[in-house]
Amino acid sequence: xxxxxxxxxxxxxxxxxxxxxxxxxxxxxxxxxxxxxxxxxxxxxxxxxxxxxxxxxxxxxxxxxxxxxxxxxxxxxxxxxxxxxxxxxxxxxxxxxxxxxxxxxxxxxxxxxxxxxx
Amino acid sequence: xxxxxxxxxxxxxxxxxxxxxxxxxxxxxxxxxxxxxxxxxxxxxxxxxxxxxxxxxxxxxxxxxxxxxxxxxxxxxxxxxxxxxxxxxxxxxxxxxxxxxxxxxxxxxxxx
Numbered sequence: 001x002x003x004x005x006x007x008x009x010x011x012x013x014x015x016x017x018x019x020x021x022x023x024x025x026x027x028x029x030x031x032x033x034x035x036x037x038x039x040x041x042x043x044x045x046x047x048x049x050x051x052x053x054x055x056x057x058x059x060x061x062x063x064x065x066x067x068x069x070x071x072x073x074x075x076x077x078x079x080x081x082x083x084x085x086x087x088x089x090x091x092x093x094x095x096x097x098x099x100x101x102x103x104x105x106x107x108x109x110x111x112x113x114x115x116x117x118x
Numbered sequence: 119x120x121x122x123x124x125x126x127x128x129x130x131x132x133x134x135x136x137x138x139x140x141x142x143x144x145x146x147x148x149x150x151x152x153x154x155x156x157x158x159x160x161x162x163x164x165x166x167x168x169x170x171x172x173x174x175x176x177x178x179x180x181x182x183x184x185x186x187x188x189x190x191x192x193x194x195x196x197x198x199x200x201x202x203x204x205x206x207x208x209x210x211x212x213x214x215x216x217x218x219x220x221x222x223x224x225x226x227x228x229x230x
Contacts, residue, residue: 042206042220105150105210109161
Protein backbone atom coordinates (compact mmCIF):
# COMPACT_ATOMS: atom_id res chain seq x y z
CA UNK A 1 0.00 0.00 0.00
CA UNK A 2 1.40 3.35 -1.00
CA UNK A 3 -0.58 5.56 1.35
CA UNK A 4 -3.14 8.25 0.68
CA UNK A 5 -2.96 9.78 -2.77
CA UNK A 6 -4.45 13.02 -4.02
CA UNK A 7 -4.89 14.40 -7.51
CA UNK A 8 -4.11 16.84 -8.89
CA UNK A 9 -1.22 18.05 -6.75
CA UNK A 10 -1.60 21.60 -8.01
CA UNK A 11 -4.53 23.42 -9.56
CA UNK A 12 -4.63 26.97 -10.86
CA UNK A 13 -8.02 28.29 -11.87
CA UNK A 14 -9.78 31.53 -12.55
CA UNK A 15 -12.35 32.99 -10.20
CA UNK A 16 -15.79 31.62 -10.91
CA UNK A 17 -14.65 28.29 -12.30
CA UNK A 18 -15.49 24.92 -10.74
CA UNK A 19 -12.77 22.57 -9.57
CA UNK A 20 -12.79 18.94 -8.43
CA UNK A 21 -10.18 17.14 -6.38
CA UNK A 22 -9.80 13.42 -5.86
CA UNK A 23 -8.54 11.46 -2.85
CA UNK A 24 -7.73 7.75 -2.76
CA UNK A 25 -7.42 6.58 0.84
CA UNK A 26 -5.37 3.74 2.22
CA UNK A 27 -7.21 0.57 1.27
CA UNK A 28 -9.61 -0.73 3.94
CA UNK A 29 -9.58 2.58 5.83
CA UNK A 30 -13.23 3.29 6.49
CA UNK A 31 -12.98 6.96 7.48
CA UNK A 32 -11.95 9.68 5.10
CA UNK A 33 -11.45 13.34 6.00
CA UNK A 34 -11.11 16.57 4.03
CA UNK A 35 -9.29 19.58 5.46
CA UNK A 36 -8.25 22.98 4.20
CA UNK A 37 -5.01 24.56 5.32
CA UNK A 38 -3.75 28.09 4.80
CA UNK A 39 -0.32 29.46 5.62
CA UNK A 40 0.41 29.59 9.33
CA UNK A 41 -2.74 27.73 10.32
CA UNK A 42 -3.52 24.17 11.23
CA UNK A 43 -5.73 22.00 9.03
CA UNK A 44 -9.33 23.20 9.15
CA UNK A 45 -11.95 20.45 9.24
CA UNK A 46 -14.28 20.44 6.23
CA UNK A 47 -16.06 17.08 6.30
CA UNK A 48 -15.63 13.39 6.94
CA UNK A 49 -17.05 10.10 5.71
CA UNK A 50 -17.47 6.76 7.36
CA UNK A 51 -17.61 4.35 4.46
CA UNK A 52 -19.92 6.07 1.94
CA UNK A 53 -21.85 8.11 4.51
CA UNK A 54 -20.97 11.77 4.97
CA UNK A 55 -21.40 12.09 8.73
CA UNK A 56 -20.44 15.66 9.43
CA UNK A 57 -19.82 18.83 7.49
CA UNK A 58 -18.30 22.02 8.85
CA UNK A 59 -20.67 24.92 9.36
CA UNK A 60 -17.92 27.05 7.89
CA UNK A 61 -18.41 25.33 4.57
CA UNK A 62 -20.57 27.20 2.16
CA UNK A 63 -22.97 25.56 -0.27
CA UNK A 64 -20.31 25.93 -2.94
CA UNK A 65 -18.44 22.98 -1.47
CA UNK A 66 -19.60 19.41 -1.90
CA UNK A 67 -17.95 16.08 -1.26
CA UNK A 68 -18.81 12.53 -2.20
CA UNK A 69 -17.47 9.10 -1.48
CA UNK A 70 -19.31 6.67 -3.73
CA UNK A 71 -19.00 3.02 -2.71
CA UNK A 72 -16.89 4.01 0.27
CA UNK A 73 -13.64 4.06 -1.66
CA UNK A 74 -12.20 7.22 -3.25
CA UNK A 75 -13.65 10.64 -2.53
CA UNK A 76 -14.08 13.83 -4.50
CA UNK A 77 -14.28 17.41 -3.27
CA UNK A 78 -15.86 19.93 -5.61
CA UNK A 79 -15.75 23.68 -5.24
CA UNK A 80 -18.19 25.59 -7.40
CA UNK A 81 -17.77 29.23 -8.45
CA UNK A 82 -14.33 29.48 -6.90
CA UNK A 83 -13.31 32.65 -5.08
CA UNK A 84 -9.85 33.97 -4.32
CA UNK A 85 -10.41 33.14 -0.66
CA UNK A 86 -10.61 29.45 -1.61
CA UNK A 87 -6.88 29.46 -2.39
CA UNK A 88 -5.38 26.98 0.05
CA UNK A 89 -3.94 23.50 0.44
CA UNK A 90 -6.69 20.89 0.47
CA UNK A 91 -5.71 17.84 2.49
CA UNK A 92 -7.27 14.41 2.59
CA UNK A 93 -6.67 11.91 5.37
CA UNK A 94 -7.90 8.41 6.04
CA UNK A 95 -8.26 6.45 9.23
CA UNK A 96 -8.76 2.76 9.91
CA UNK A 97 -11.71 1.32 11.75
CA UNK A 98 -11.22 1.90 15.46
CA UNK A 99 -11.24 -0.63 18.23
CA UNK A 100 -14.08 -0.97 20.71
CA UNK A 101 -15.50 2.36 21.77
CA UNK A 102 -14.46 3.93 18.51
CA UNK A 103 -12.00 6.21 20.23
CA UNK A 104 -9.07 5.44 17.98
CA UNK A 105 -8.81 7.78 15.03
CA UNK A 106 -5.22 7.99 13.85
CA UNK A 107 -5.28 9.78 10.52
CA UNK A 108 -2.82 9.46 7.67
CA UNK A 109 -2.58 12.37 5.30
CA UNK A 110 -2.10 12.56 1.58
CA UNK A 111 0.28 15.06 -0.03
CA UNK A 112 -2.50 17.61 -0.59
CA UNK A 113 -3.81 19.58 -3.55
CA UNK A 114 -2.69 23.19 -3.70
CA UNK A 115 -5.39 25.40 -5.19
CA UNK A 116 -4.65 28.86 -6.51
CA UNK A 117 -7.59 30.99 -7.61
CA UNK A 118 -6.62 33.94 -9.80
CA UNK B 119 -12.01 30.66 22.85
CA UNK B 120 -10.50 28.39 20.22
CA UNK B 121 -11.35 24.72 20.46
CA UNK B 122 -7.69 23.69 20.42
CA UNK B 123 -5.06 26.22 21.44
CA UNK B 124 -1.31 26.10 21.03
CA UNK B 125 1.42 28.65 21.49
CA UNK B 126 2.44 29.57 17.95
CA UNK B 127 6.08 30.00 18.92
CA UNK B 128 8.60 29.91 17.56
CA UNK B 129 10.11 27.74 20.26
CA UNK B 130 13.87 27.61 19.98
CA UNK B 131 15.94 24.99 21.80
CA UNK B 132 19.60 23.93 21.48
CA UNK B 133 20.49 20.56 20.06
CA UNK B 134 20.29 17.87 22.71
CA UNK B 135 17.82 19.75 24.91
CA UNK B 136 14.25 18.82 25.77
CA UNK B 137 11.55 20.59 23.79
CA UNK B 138 8.20 20.98 25.53
CA UNK B 139 5.08 21.67 23.48
CA UNK B 140 1.70 22.38 25.03
CA UNK B 141 -1.92 22.25 23.94
CA UNK B 142 -5.25 22.95 25.62
CA UNK B 143 -8.69 22.00 24.37
CA UNK B 144 -12.17 23.18 25.21
CA UNK B 145 -14.44 20.15 24.62
CA UNK B 146 -14.53 18.12 27.84
CA UNK B 147 -15.88 14.99 26.14
CA UNK B 148 -12.88 14.70 23.80
CA UNK B 149 -11.42 11.22 23.87
CA UNK B 150 -8.55 11.01 21.39
CA UNK B 151 -5.51 13.24 21.23
CA UNK B 152 -2.78 13.38 18.63
CA UNK B 153 0.46 15.12 17.81
CA UNK B 154 1.40 15.62 14.18
CA UNK B 155 4.64 16.98 12.78
CA UNK B 156 4.54 19.10 9.65
CA UNK B 157 7.62 20.13 7.73
CA UNK B 158 7.38 23.22 5.57
CA UNK B 159 5.58 22.42 2.32
CA UNK B 160 4.65 18.91 3.44
CA UNK B 161 1.51 17.34 4.84
CA UNK B 162 1.09 16.45 8.54
CA UNK B 163 2.66 13.23 9.79
CA UNK B 164 1.34 11.43 12.87
CA UNK B 165 3.96 11.04 15.59
CA UNK B 166 1.99 10.30 18.78
CA UNK B 167 -1.51 9.39 19.90
CA UNK B 168 -2.79 9.25 23.48
CA UNK B 169 -6.19 8.28 24.82
CA UNK B 170 -5.92 8.01 28.61
CA UNK B 171 -4.55 10.20 31.37
CA UNK B 172 -0.85 9.95 32.04
CA UNK B 173 2.27 9.59 29.96
CA UNK B 174 2.94 7.64 26.79
CA UNK B 175 6.50 7.23 25.56
CA UNK B 176 7.71 6.34 22.08
CA UNK B 177 11.42 6.69 21.51
CA UNK B 178 12.42 10.30 22.10
CA UNK B 179 8.79 11.44 22.28
CA UNK B 180 6.55 11.50 25.35
CA UNK B 181 2.93 12.58 25.21
CA UNK B 182 1.20 13.64 28.41
CA UNK B 183 -2.56 13.91 28.89
CA UNK B 184 -4.52 15.49 31.74
CA UNK B 185 -8.23 15.37 30.95
CA UNK B 186 -9.21 17.17 34.16
CA UNK B 187 -7.13 20.16 33.11
CA UNK B 188 -7.96 19.65 29.41
CA UNK B 189 -4.28 19.72 28.65
CA UNK B 190 -2.02 17.63 26.44
CA UNK B 191 1.70 18.06 25.93
CA UNK B 192 4.55 16.64 23.90
CA UNK B 193 8.12 16.33 25.12
CA UNK B 194 10.95 15.74 22.67
CA UNK B 195 14.13 14.54 24.34
CA UNK B 196 17.58 14.94 22.82
CA UNK B 197 16.23 17.39 20.26
CA UNK B 198 17.85 17.24 16.84
CA UNK B 199 17.94 19.84 14.05
CA UNK B 200 15.80 17.43 12.03
CA UNK B 201 13.05 17.93 14.64
CA UNK B 202 12.66 21.52 13.44
CA UNK B 203 9.09 21.66 12.17
CA UNK B 204 5.60 22.75 13.12
CA UNK B 205 3.91 20.51 15.67
CA UNK B 206 0.14 20.25 15.46
CA UNK B 207 -2.10 19.16 18.31
CA UNK B 208 -5.34 17.46 17.22
CA UNK B 209 -8.38 16.41 19.22
CA UNK B 210 -11.22 14.05 18.30
CA UNK B 211 -14.47 13.87 20.22
CA UNK B 212 -14.84 10.11 19.76
CA UNK B 213 -18.31 9.64 21.16
CA UNK B 214 -21.01 10.85 18.80
CA UNK B 215 -18.69 11.57 15.95
CA UNK B 216 -15.14 11.70 14.77
CA UNK B 217 -14.73 15.32 13.79
CA UNK B 218 -11.12 16.26 14.45
CA UNK B 219 -9.99 19.75 15.36
CA UNK B 220 -6.40 20.88 14.91
CA UNK B 221 -4.58 23.64 16.69
CA UNK B 222 -2.69 26.24 14.69
CA UNK B 223 0.61 24.57 15.54
CA UNK B 224 3.83 25.45 17.35
CA UNK B 225 6.94 26.13 15.30
CA UNK B 226 10.01 24.45 16.77
CA UNK B 227 13.57 25.36 15.90
CA UNK B 228 16.42 23.18 17.12
CA UNK B 229 19.73 24.99 16.90
CA UNK B 230 22.82 22.95 16.08
